[in-house]
Amino acid sequence: MKVLVPVKRVVDANIKVRAKADETGVDLANVKMAMNPFDEIAVEEAVRLKEKGVATEVVVVSCGSSACQETLRTALAVGADRAILVDSGEVELQPLAVAKLLKAVCAAEQPQLVIAGKQAIDDDANQVGQMLSALQGWPQAAFASKVELADGKAKVTREIDGGLETLEISLPAVITADLRLNEPRYAKLPDVMKAKKKPLDTTTPAALGVDVAPRLATLKVSEPPKRQGGGKVADVADLVNKLKNEAKVI
Amino acid sequence: MAILVIAEHDHASLKAVTKNALTAAAKIGGDTHLLVAGSNASAAAAQGAACAGVAKVLLADAPQYADQSAENIAALVVSLAGAYSHIVTVASSAGKNFMPRVAALLDVAQISDVTEVQAADTFVRPIYAGNALATVKSADRIKVLTVRATAFDAVGEGGSAPVESIGAAEDTGLSKVSGRELTKSERPDLGAAKIVVSGGRGLGSGENYRKLLEPLADKLGAALGASRAAVDAGFVPNDFQVGQTGKIVAPQLYIAVGISGAIQHLAGMKDSKVIVAINKNADEPIFQVADYGLVADLNEAVPELVSKL
Numbered sequence: 001m002k003v004l005v006p007v008k009r010v011v012d013a014n015i016k017v018r019a020k021a022d023e024t025g026v027d028l029a030n031v032k033m034a035m036n037p038f039d040e041i042a043v044e045e046a047v048r049l050k051e052k053g054v055a056t057e058v059v060v061v062s063c064g065s066s067a068c069q070e071t072l073r074t075a076l077a078v079g080a081d082r083a084i085l086v087d088s089g090e091v092e093l094q095p096l097a098v099a100k101l102l103k104a105v106c107a108a109e110q111p112q113l114v115i116a117g118k119q120a121i122d123d124d125a126n127q128v129g130q131m132l133s134a135l136q137g138w139p140q141a142a143f144a145s146k147v148e149l150a151d152g153k154a155k156v157t158r159e160i161d162g163g164l165e166t167l168e169i170s171l172p173a174v175i176t177a178d179l180r181l182n183e184p185r186y187a188k189l190p191d192v193m194k195a196k197k198k199p200l201d202t203t204t205p206a207a208l209g210v211d212v213a214p215r216l217a218t219l220k221v222s223e224p225p226k227r228q229g230g231g232k233v234a235d236v237a238d239l240v241n242k243l244k245n246e247a248k249v250i
Numbered sequence: 251m252a253i254l255v256i257a258e259h260d261h262a263s264l265k266a267v268t269k270n271a272l273t274a275a276a277k278i279g280g281d282t283h284l285l286v287a288g289s290n291a292s293a294a295a296a297q298g299a300a301c302a303g304v305a306k307v308l309l310a311d312a313p314q315y316a317d318q319s320a321e322n323i324a325a326l327v328v329s330l331a332g333a334y335s336h337i338v339t340v341a342s343s344a345g346k347n348f349m350p351r352v353a354a355l356l357d358v359a360q361i362s363d364v365t366e367v368q369a370a371d372t373f374v375r376p377i378y379a380g381n382a383l384a385t386v387k388s389a390d391r392i393k394v395l396t397v398r399a400t401a402f403d404a405v406g407e408g409g410s411a412p413v414e415s416i417g418a419a420e421d422t423g424l425s426k427v428s429g430r431e432l433t434k435s436e437r438p439d440l441g442a443a444k445i446v447v448s449g450g451r452g453l454g455s456g457e458n459y460r461k462l463l464e465p466l467a468d469k470l471g472a473a474l475g476a477s478r479a480a481v482d483a484g485f486v487p488n489d490f491q492v493g494q495t496g497k498i499v500a501p502q503l504y505i506a507v508g509i510s511g512a513i514q515h516l517a518g519m520k521d522s523k524v525i526v527a528i529n530k531n532a533d534e535p536i537f538q539v540a541d542y543g544l545v546a547d548l549n550e551a552v553p554e555l556v557s558k559l
Contacts, residue, residue, distance in 0.1 A: 016513055017378040026382050038495075095350070096359050119495055121514075123377050125362045130320065130350035139424035140320055142347050145488065155428070159488045160343040161441070161497070166429035179478065179495065180488060215359035216386040219372065224383050227520055229539040236554040239526065239544050247524045247541065249445070249503040250470065250559065 001149075001171075003046040003055045004111035005080065006102055007039040007062050009071040010122040023220040035071045038117025040078075041177040044184040045147060046115050047079035054149050057081050059109055063093055063101045069200060076195035077187035083200040084109075088212060095123075097205075097212035099131035104208035106136060111172065113154070118143050118176040129176035139169035143178040251335030252281040252305070256327060256349075258340055259286060259294035261316070264301075266442050267340045269404035272301055274397040275338050276405065277367040281305040283334075284411070287326050289316035292413075299411040307411050312418035317427040318344060324351035326419040331356055331392055335370070341396035341498075342441075349396050358390035363498075365401035379494040379517035399441060400500035400521060433487050435474075440490070443473035445503045448492055448519070451479035452508020452529060452548055459485045462552045463507060469559050475499065475519075477509045493518035508548050511536025528552065 011017055012032040020027045035043075049055035060075040062068035063086040072083035086101050093101075106114065116129035133140035141147075141156035145164065148155040149171075158165045159178045187195070205212045233239040243250045253275045258265040268284070275282045282303055286295040287310040295309040308330070314322050327348070331337060337352060339345040341363045353360035365383070366374035372387045373395065440446065447467045453459045459480065467474050475497070476490040492499055494517040504522035509515060511527070511534055519525070520539050527540035530547050537543040544551060 011378070013514070017381045019382040026378060094359060096354060096357070099354055121379065121494065124379065124494065125360070126346050127350040127353070127360050127362060130347065131354035131360075134324060134351035134354040140347075140351070141425070142320070143343060161489060163430065163432035163487065163489050165427055165431075168426045168428050169424065178488075180482065215390055216361065216388050219385040219387055221377070221382050221384050224376070224380060227539050229525065229541060230537065230543070231541050232537075232543045232545065236544065236546070236551055236558055239542055239555065240558045242542055243503070243524070243526070247503075249524050 001055050001112040002057045004114045005042050005046045005060045006116050007060050007071050007075050008036040008120045009033055009068045010036045013037050019221045019223045023222050025221050035074050036117050036120045040184040041181050042115040042117050043075045044182045061105050063098050073195050076198045077192045085202045087202050088205050092214050094214050095125045095127035098128050100210045102132045103135045104210055114174045116176050118178050129174050133174035139173045141167045142176040144175050145178050145180045253336040254334040255284050256339040257284050257286045257298055261288040261291040262293050264294045264297040267399040270399040270402040271340045271397050272405040273402040276303050278370050287315045289313050295413045299413050300407050300409050302405045302409045304409050304411040307413040308416050309413050310416050310418050314421040319425050320348035321422040321424040323348040327352045328355045329419045336393045338395045340399050345396045353394040358392050360394045362396050364395050364397045379513050438473045440473040440497050443501050445470045445472035446475050446499055446501045447472045447505045448475035449480055449507045450477035450509030456485040465556045477515050506536050509536050510534045
């Protein structure tokens with residue numbers, strides 16, 4: 001069984017991003033980039049499926065600029081077999097466009113399972129996995145915290161408001177990874193070296209026949225209202241007094 | 251053109267967040283229809299009909315909506331979409347699950363987690379864990395939105411909309427729910443509570459979390475929440491998580507105990523009216539957003555707080 005994992009190159013999760021002064025976007029100059037943390041979890045899950053003998057091949061795909069090769073190499077270093085870059089240059093890719101590109105990749109690769117991160121930590125859209133699933137007419141299991149595969153079926157535990165839900169779906173399907181699905185491994189140095197020799201093919205939206213023109217125009221990107229924090233209280237009595245008499249919230 | 255709001259409900263009753271989505275719809279402007287897709291859900295539909303501003307409730311009552319599967323809900327919404335300019339639901343785990351399917355099948359963008367309606371085609375949404383706000387304009391014929399419940403007030407009662415029964419869409423048969431483990435609690439719902447008591451890694455263990463924070467929550471009538479670190483460490487179940495990828499809360503009072511204040515956590519609670527932080531390390535970032543920071547050992551401060559309330 002072939003597993004396809006889409007990975008996105010995003011700003012590192014530890015960096016506090018700021019809007020640019022001219023409000024045209026966020027300031028990403030000289031900012032550390034990394035694989036989207038949820039995608040790391042998705043890659044890890046796919047690699048574990050291969051290690052268990054359930055999956056035969058793990059293919060990672062990234063849509064974006066040529067810099068995404070770095071992200072793909074990271075995935076190859078932790079155990080993916082092969083990578084595909086859909087090089088869109090500097091064009092902004094919105095979730096619907098990415099879902100369509102992945103649909104085209106699925107048509108060529110015929111995976112039995114797509115494992116995606118549930119959300120990218122830059123645009124926080126939480127859309128691509130569900131959109132791909134819909135475009136393929138496949139079942140979906142979003143926000144997965146446990147995946148068991150057997151006999152062409154997946155039993156997936158999902159994190160939902162209020163607790164957990166267990167879903168049974170037939171393959172092919174799309175699963176999106178939540179935080180607690182697994183703990184991704186770190187790449188070992190020899191594996192990083194080996195990853196450089198693994199195949200990485202490049203294609204483009206045009207070659208895949210996909211129109212990726214943005215549907216949403218971003219009019220501006222601004223700083224959120226600043227919170228006046230930093231106040232301190234001397235002790236518990238002071239805290240209780242201020243909550244009662246100053247903030248009047250208790 | 252009219253607006254279709256998809257209700258969140260448990261068949262027997264409407265979830266409160268639906269009323270926040272109705273306010274977002276009212277800000278867009280236009281006749282609002284509320285879709286209740288459920289199984290034996292006439293009680294939820296009746297509650298929807300009583301919400302202010304609802305012109306009509308559409309009730310699709312069929313066994314295939316019992317589980318609220320993304321595939322079946324999306325198929326139904328898509329079958330109705332032609333009559334609407336906007337399709338709106340809450341950015342809850344249910345809304346996030348089915349709505350992107352709707353957008354993809356209609357070949358339109360989805361605008362996720364809207365916090366402000368500026369015009370019928372222009373919306374504000376947080377990006378980068380709320381560190382920036384994007385104002386986006388949609389040129390699509392149908393605008394598909396999920397809205398952040400805490401960013402919109404709830405509509406009131408006093409409506410008396412007709413309830414129209416509609417047929418179900420074809421059952422896609424694509425998925426089956428085989429189990430649910432829901433956290434049972436007498437406490438208010440985390441997303442809707444006026445006061446939230448939240449704990450982090452600093453509590454040290456699940457036992458200590460319960461020993462210290464439950465009496466405080468009981469005293470305040472508060473909901474209990476947690477940071478990702480506390481959930482990952484197994485102190486509390488996953489649905490306690492407040493943050494970028496967990497629950498977004500904006501209560502009157504948020505008490506963060508033993509929480510350092512990672513960007514991802516702040517994204518879920520920084521719109522709270524008053525924030526209290528209790529942590530022994532004065533350098534933690536949580537203090538930068540706290541109105542009242544108490545630098546103290548939580549093992550002593552929390553029981554003292556309970557006794558003084």
